[in-house]
Amino acid sequence: MNTKEDTKMFEYDEFGLFTSQKHIDNFLYYMTTIYQEDFFNYKFFALPENELSFIYIISEIFDYPLISDNQDFHEIFKNIDKESNYIEDNQQEVIDLAYGFLNFSIQISDTRKLPLTYGILIKNAMDILSSNNDIIQFKQYEVVNIAKKYHEQEYHLQSDYFISL
Amino acid sequence: MKELTSYERLCDLAKKEELTTKEIGEAASVGINKAKELKKEIIQWMTESEKYRVYNTIRIQTKAVFEFLSKDIDEYKGGY
Numbered sequence: 095m096n097t098k099e100d101t102k103m104f105e106y107d108e109f110g111l112f113t114s115q116k117h118i119d120n121f122l123y124y125m126t127t128i129y130q131e132d133f134f135n136y137k138f139f140a141l142p143e144n145e146l147s148f149i150y151i152i153s154e155i156f157d158y159p160l161i162s163d164n165q166d167f168h169e170i171f172k173n174i175d176k177e178s179n180y181i182e183d184n185q186q187e188v189i190d191l192a193y194g195f196l197n198f199s200i201q202i203s204d205t206r207k208l209p210l211t212y213g214i215l216i217k218n219a220m221d222i223l224s225s226n227n228d229i230i231q232f233k234q235y236e237v238v239n240i241a242k243k244y245h246e247q248e249y250h251l252q253s254d255y256f257i258s259l
Numbered sequence: 260m261k262e263l264t265s266y267e268r269l270c271d272l273a274k275k276e277e278l279t280t281k282e283i284g285e286a287a288s289v290g291i292n293k294a295k296e297l298k299k300e301i302i303q304w305m306t307e308s309e310k311y312r313v314y315n316t317i318r319i320q321t322k323a324v325f326e327f328l329s330k331d332i333d334e335y336k337g338g339y
Contacts, residue, residue, distance in 0.1 A: 108315065136306040139299060229280045229295050232316040235302060239313065 106243040111218055111236065113154055113211050120153030122241045127163060138238040143226065144196050146234055147219040151192040154215055155185050188212050195223050264288045266335075273325065273335035277318035287328055301327045 112118040125133045128149075132140045145167070152160065152170065160173040174189065181189070187208065194201050200220060205213055218233065225234035264285050272278065272286050283301070284294030301319055304327055305311040311323045325332040 137303075138306070139303055229291060230317055232299065232302070235313075235316050239316075 105247070107240050109236070110214075111233070111240060113214065116157055117154045118241065118244055120156070120159050121149065121237075122245055123159040124149045124153060124161075125238065125241055126245070127159075127161060128166060133238070133242065136242075138235045138242075139232075141234065141238060143223055143234045144198050146237065147195040147222040148192050150222060150237060151188060151195070151215055151219050154211075155181075155188060184208055184212065188216065191216055192219065195219055198223070261288055261290050269330075270335045270337075273321060273332050275321050278321050278324050279318055283319065283324055286324055286330075 107118075112121070128145075129141055132138070152174075156177070160177075161169045178186075184207075187203075187205075191201065191203075200223070205216060208216075218237075221228065221233040222237060225232050268285060272282055275282070278286065280294050280298050281291060283298050284291055287294065287297055289297065298316075298319065301324060302313055302316060305313050305319075305323055310326075311320055313319075322332055325335075
């Protein structure tokens with residue numbers, strides 16, 4: 095039986111869209127709670143790109159999902175406010191950009207001081223937001239597709255484990 | 260107005276393994292903007308019908324594109 099660490103987390107992530115284990119885990123959690131119906135019925139283009147880019151950033155910044163079952167975006171906003179005392183300046187800057195993406199606006203500012211991973215995060219979130227204007231690759235679809243495949247992989251591992259018992 | 264793609268060009272496309280957005284546009288005789296929409300429709304159809312698997316959204320399998328456009332790929336694969 096393979097443990098979680100043994101599995102290749104980036105097996106389907108050939109473009110490196112997810113930066114860490116917690117990133118993909120949190121993102122998957124938001125997908126399965128907020129967008130349950132579209133996510134499980136493979137309607138990836140139906141998902142709103144502004145909300146996806148917001149969630150994409152939030153799931154990397156915080157170590158754990160900010161909502162529990164049956165909760166929505168209002169709870170995420172509330173919990174971000176609650177956490178605001180513990181957030182670093184760098185993180186706050188990225189969160190402000192994420193709020194902008196949620197309102198379909200991209201504010202250009204100097205991001206050279208930010209760590210490299212945050213730079214990649216912002217770039218990908220911008221690509222997700224402008225996915226409809228992209229002729230090469232649909233990042234909106236791509237990100238959710240990776241999460242879905244990861245979910246299937248996890249599900250198979252779990253069922254294998256129960257069979258082995 | 261976009262001209263119809265020639266038979267020779269369709270044969271060349273049919274021999275390829277995967278097609279880019281521009282080549283999808285050529286196969287359907289539409290411009291790049293329509294091709295973008297078309298590519299999205301094809302990807303959605305591929306996942307919903309579960310006939311093909313989408314590995315990435317940069318290139319799409321030629322067979323899937325031709326089937327979506329109701330063209331017989333074997334006819335074009337024979338060459339000219």
